[in-house]
Amino acid sequence: MIIRVRDQFDAYSTNTNKVLEAGIDLKTRLFSEGGDSPYANIIAVNSKRVNDPAIVALVKALKTDKTKKFIKEKYKGAVIPAK
Known part of the structure; x- marks a missing residue:
């Protein structure tokens, strides 16, 4: 749901698939987990x-x-x- 109201926030966290579905430029991200992340x-x-x-x-x-x-x-x- 955060994607729909993202303009109301200075920062937010969401999954990459949601960012891609919304057509958001990944170059605008501040942080992204690497391949060694324990989360999957x-x-x-x-x-x-x-x-x-x-x-x-x-x-x-x-x-x-x-x-x-x-x-x-x-x-x-x-x-x-x-x-």
Whole structure:
């Protein structure tokens, strides 16, 4: 929600994906976490679905070199693929 009212603040914090969706120039940021940040988006599922073929396929797809390459090319360093 902060993106919609950002002009009312001198500074704010939000996720990179929200900044990109809003078309905000990333060069205007004051701070950005690096690749060594302990914070990352995670996939969380109900324990009953851990072995669900769709979940397993999603996790597998996110870890491929093809996906990592896509993230690097598409987001040009604004988003860092998981290791």
